[in-house]
Amino acid sequence: QEDFAKSVGFLEFVLGSLEMPAVRMGVVQFHHQSKVISEVSDDPDHLRRCLKGMAYEPGETRVAPALESAGVLFRNASPSGQPGDRKRVVVLVTDGDPNDPEETLRHAQILKDENVVIVVVQVGADATHRVFDLLSSRPCSTYQHRLADYGDLMDVSAEVLKGVLEVGTWVKRARCNLNMADFGRVAKPMDEEDGEELLVRKGWELDDDGRWCWVAHERSGMPIVDCIPWDPKHPVPKKVLMQRKPIANGAKVNMGLQTDPWISVQLERDGQKPLDLIFCVDSSMSVGREEFSKAMLFITNAVMCLEMPPVQAGVLCFHHEVNQVSPLCGDRDTVLSRLRGAAFEPGETCMAPALRHASAMMMGSKSGTRKRQKQVVIVLTDGNPNDLADTEVEVKELTRQGVQLGFVQLGHETARQGLGPFAAKSPGGQVLKLQQYSELSCAAHQLLRTVLEVELKVRRAKCSLDLLAHEYQAVPNLDSVQGHEMLVPGWRAKDDQNIMVWEPGEALPFHQVEPWDPDCLPASRRLLSLLPDEVVLQEQPPLLWTHPPPGPVPSEQGCQTDPVVKVHLAPFRQLPLDLVVCLDSSLLLHYSQPASLSEGAPGVLVDYAKDFVQRLVHEMHVPEVNVALVNFHDRAEIMCPLTADRETFLAQLESVAPAPGEARLAPALWEAYNLLGHAADGGRAGWASSL
Incomplete structure (x- = not known):
């Protein structure tokens, strides 16, 4: 028995x-x-x-x-x-x-x-x-x-x-080795697209708390070929939606068989693209000192809109001679300082020498990393040049060099008929016609829209691959795998989508199990990011798997053999638990110890026990773990019912004091049994219970 x-x-x-x-x-x-x-x-x-x-x-x-x-x-x-x-x-x-x-x-x-x-x-x-x-x-x-x-x-x-016993696992991280290229625009909002979120490189970074954070800097986002005109009304990056059909690495895919896009992406405006911009300002006698000052103010306003670097600006003044006000440079303060020192020097309108000087400045700029940047010359004048033939020769030379020409022509219609053919010879060349110099104050943005471009970068992406279509294969280290990080279900956006945090309540279940181990934290409920109560957990070895592609991919070389998606599995928070702590506060606990331990004030061992319980509670995750406190000596008393409020529990624990009498455990166990029974009646049935 x-x-x-x-x-x-x-x-x-x-x-x-x-x-x-x-x-x-x-x-x-x-x-x-x-x-x-x-x-x-x-x-x-x-x-x-x-x-x-x-x-x-x-x-x-x-x-x-x-x-x-x-x-x-x-x-x-x-x-x-x-x-x-x-x-x-x-x-x-x-x-x-x-x-x-x-x-x-x-x-x-x-x-x-x-x-x-x-x-x-x-x-x-x-x-x-x-x-x-x-x-x-x-x-x-x-x-x-x-x-x-x-x-x-x-x-x-x-x-x-x-x-x-076996425990399930969540897919926490995944990588996709599809080649992201050749996008096509779509109008559907990104959050309405089906598929798994992809984290593009050069922008999303994994911090020490296990969160993906969007770090905005000059290299953020994955650059694409598309660019859009600069717009002063959108200084904050504007979201653009596109879709594409990717090509799997190592295979030449017949995209004619794939009708729906595999990946939809959300693009975001980046900074201004590299540009060499030279302003040529007419300072002939017909302009006059006052109108020349308005032209300098116009250029000052334009320079203030430039992102320097990567944009470089230079300024020339011309009549029958050329005066270099500012060399071509990417230092805004230098250009503005030179503009403030520019002086009006009257003369006749000869444009060819200024264009020839600008051509030499552009040739000198094409070195190092700036060989392929866009180059633009803007000419401000109030009339037709007196050297039309020579000007036409210089326009052709600039066009041959790939320099775009733009003209801001001021004055009455009869005085500005000759610049249109010059602009037509230059790809993208335009003529901005204004009646008088006072209109220049509002024309800077209008002019810059025609010459400045901003780059689009991939901020978000979704992949429509079925993550559970096939079984996975183990890989030694997900961080060493090439590809784009994939946000599987369980990650959610926080703080205006600049931080992605892991909450596996909606996580993707992984149909692979492992034996239960009492020495390991449950793999399905452990938090890798910083917990709300700042409890830092001990790191567990991750589980790494790869996912093969969703079927054969038509190609000239046969089938796609490398896995398309690789995932990283990791533990999470503690499992739900009802814990009842029974604390012996009888003085018998003190007097029954050897003299070496019981020296000092009565109840010192009770304080040791309270310190142990306090440390124990600090290691628990709330609200998953509910804790109750039963104090007992010759009788039992419920000091704190089951609660997820750690501060309430610790306050009641602190109030426990040594009491006379013997230690009777049976009443304490009965109170604990009642507490756990009430917890089950309150909807926590099925949760683990411990005494």
Whole structure:
């Protein structure tokens, strides 16, 4: 009877380790006949009551009826008669050889044929092992446990559970090795696109808290070929939506077979593209000193709109001679300083020398990394040049060099007929016609729109690949894998989409399981980013897998063999738990210790116990873990009911003081039992409970 009670205690421990309702449990008691103590159930309170009602009934050891009853329980637990994807296990605890070995092996084989795993816990040194070696599932090292006596059951409980329990995993990180190129615009909002979020390179960075953060700098985002005109009304990056059909790395894909885009992307405006810009200002006699000052103010306003660098600006003044006011440079302060020192020098209108000087300045700028930047010359004048033939020659030379020409022509219509043909000879050349110099103050933005361009970069992307279409393969290190980081379900945007945090309540379940291990934090519920209460968790080794492509890809070289998507699995937060702490505050705890420990004020060991509980609570995650406090000496008192408020619990813990009397544990355990029962009634049934 004493050993039977230890078996019941073993079952109670196993019940407390199960996560219900995902895991269900049934109980069969047997001797020469079997008795169903509980049908297969996911109600821990019902199972706990059934275990407490078990009574010892002596008889001979016949295992076959128990296995037959287990098979009936499994079939009754599945309405369709099929187990589906649920794993089914029989744990047999016995201390002797079965008296019905042939019947036992026959019923065991029936269960094995139905994919039921049989675990044998054999107690006692007198029993033989031949039958149980045939009875247990393979491998025997996992599904067979031999003990000297029933007192060892609790020691082997973790090993038994490790052999039968499996835990699921979430896909936390993934990478896609598709080549992102050749986009096409779409009008649908990005959040309405189907597929998994992709993190483009050069912009999204993984910080020390496990969060993806958008870092805006000159290299942020993945550059694409498309550019759009500069717009002063959109200084903040503007979102643009595009789609493309990517080409898998290592394969030449026949895109004619793929009709829907695999990847949709959201683009964002970047800074101004590199540009060499030279202003040529007419300072002839017809302009006059006052109008020349307005022209200098116009150029000043234009320079203030430039992003220097990468834009370089230079200024020339011309009449029958050329005066270089500012060389071509990317320092705004230098250009503005030179503009303030520019002086009006009258003369006749000869444009060719100014264009020739500008051409030489442009040729000198084409060196190093600026060989392919756009180059533009803007001419401000109030009339036609007196050297039309020479000007036409210089216009052709600038056009041959790829320099774009623009003209700002001021004055009456009859005085500005000759510049249109010059602009027409230059690709992109334009003539901005104004009646008088006072209109220049509002023309800077209008002119710059025609010459400045801003680059578009990929800020967000979504991939329409089915992540669960095929099985995954293990890889040694996801960070060493080439490709684009993929935000699988479970990541959500925070702070205006500049931070992505991991919350696996909506995470993508990964149909791969691993054995349960009591020494490891659950892989499905651990937080890698900084927790709200600033609890930093110990890092666990990640699980790494790769996903093959969603089928053969037509190509000249055959099929796509490398995996398209690679994922990184990682643990998360602690599982839900109801924890009742029973704290002995009796002075007997003090006086019963050796003199070396009990010297000092009475109750010093109570303070040690309080310090231990405080450290324990600080290691727990809330609100997953609810904690209660029961103080006991010769009587028990509930100091704090189950709560997720850590501060409330610690305040009640601090108020515990040593009290006279003996230590009586039974009243404390009864209060703890009531607390856990009320928690189950309040909707936490199925959560793990601990005492």
